[in-house]
Amino acid sequence: ASIVTEEAVRWRRGFMGSREPAQVRRTRAVDEPLSLSVRALPQAGRPASFSGTVGAGYALAVRADRSVLKAGEPINLTIEVHGDRALETLSLPPLTAMGLNEEDFKLPSSGDIAGRVDAGVKRFEVPIRVLREDVTAIPALTLSWFDPDTGRYESARSDPIALSVGDAERVGAAQVVRKPTQSRFPVTPADRESPPGTDAGDASPTGTAGLVLSGADLSIATDPERLLSVPGSRPGLTRLLLVTLYASGLIGLLAMCIVARRGTRDPAVMARRQELRAIERGIEQADNLDRLAARLRRLAPLLDPAQRSTYETLLARCEEQIFRPGGTAQAPDPALREDALRLVRDALTFRRQARVNAASARTASATASGAGA
Structure with a gap:
């Protein structure tokens, strides 16, 4: 480091009679160079919850915005780190290293978890999601740092947070209400009358007329062209429609295979x-x-x-x-x-x-x- 100063060696009177320097001499002072010895952090005893923080006297506190919920619902955790040194550069380790189990919670995985510093406290907002109804608490989280004064790794732990997790609500077939269907054919009073030899209670409740089979062609068709043809359509358009349907089925099957393969990944x-x-x-x-x-x-x-x-x-x-x-x-x-x-x-x-x-x-x-x- 160095500093430059100016020393007045001759003075004079100014326009208003004030005293001002007429000649100055510059003096430069240079400090002696310092030698620094930078040592790497020790590997022995380094905990998994250490993310590179160096300092002393940190404290950890965790809060949840609610404790009664159902499986699959989100919780917002507020993680507070109290300290007076290196809070601006402090970052959280992976949440799994801090103590959260991925089998119990869905954890954020995109980018850094942003934090803000306010009056000696750095706060991190972390959204998580409870995956199972047998989860009873958010476990105690751990944050570690290296203390240069003692030469050891130190850790702070938060208090666990009790949870009451209910089963996720499922909607069954009994809860589905469907609008009653109506017949496309008008029902006449004669249709409601029972035919001779039948009980009146056997009549259809929907009022649909009986099926008439007189004169119907009940033979089984085996001609492929007849079976695949659509009345009023062109053969080329029919083939194009069939090819499209088959291709859609193959694409859907391929997509299901890809999704199933991704589901088996660890x-x-x-x-x-x-x-x-x-x-x-x-x-x-x-x-x-x-x-x-x-x-x-x-x-x-x-x-x-x-x-x-x-x-x-x-x-x-x-x-x-x-x-x-x-x-x-x-x-x-x-x-x-x-x-x-x-x-x-x-x-x-x-x-x-x-x-x-x-x-x-x-x-x-x-x-x-x-x-x-």
Whole structure:
């Protein structure tokens, strides 16, 4: 750091008789450079609910807008983090790492959960949805941070919130009211009279005239052209209509197969993939190093052990640039951003490639066993 001052060495009288400097001498003072030693956060004892927050004395409180509801209805959670340091850059870890179970709650999965700071409190509004009627409470949530004074990871827990969840309302056939149908044919008094030899109570309650079969052709037609033809229509149009109907059926069957295949996917795998996509978009849109570091810290619990060393090196590079003068608001280095995006994309394909390699190994082993037999 340096500072420049001006010292008056000769004075004179001004127009109004005031004293003003006639000659000044500039003096520049330079401080001695300081050496900083930046250490990476320890891996040992790092909890899953740690998202990169560094500080001390945080407290966590959770509120719900209601506690009596039915399965499938939404709840709005207000998560409050109390503290006096680094609240602007504080971000929540994944809600599953904080203690919410995806089998009991439907959790948001798109983008960052926005928060706002007000008088030493950062509030996050999180909409969730209860999935089962046997859920009795919102469990205690956990938030962790690293305390540089003690050199340890610390955690804060909220109080659980009791819930009363009822079964979702289902509408059965008995609750469906249908408008009574009316006959297209007028009913005459003669139609209501019972024919000779029948009981008057056997008459149709709808007043429909009896079916007359005299002179009707009851033979079974086997000619395909006759069966497929529509009276008053052209044969080409009929064939086009049939082709359209068959194609629609095949498309519907294909869509059902796709939906069924998606339904068999592991929800945890889908949630991890959605979270990685959100982090990827956040890295692409990060306009300063502080926001880029926040996205990288969210990436930590989603990586495989084989990617851990690459992640630690990348995070150390980012933190090294942050601790430079003006580094917090500085735009990320393009090479650093590209390496971060490459790590996220590798995480998206890492497990899929591992499954493909495992399947190939099993196939090769089975082939070798068959050849040996």
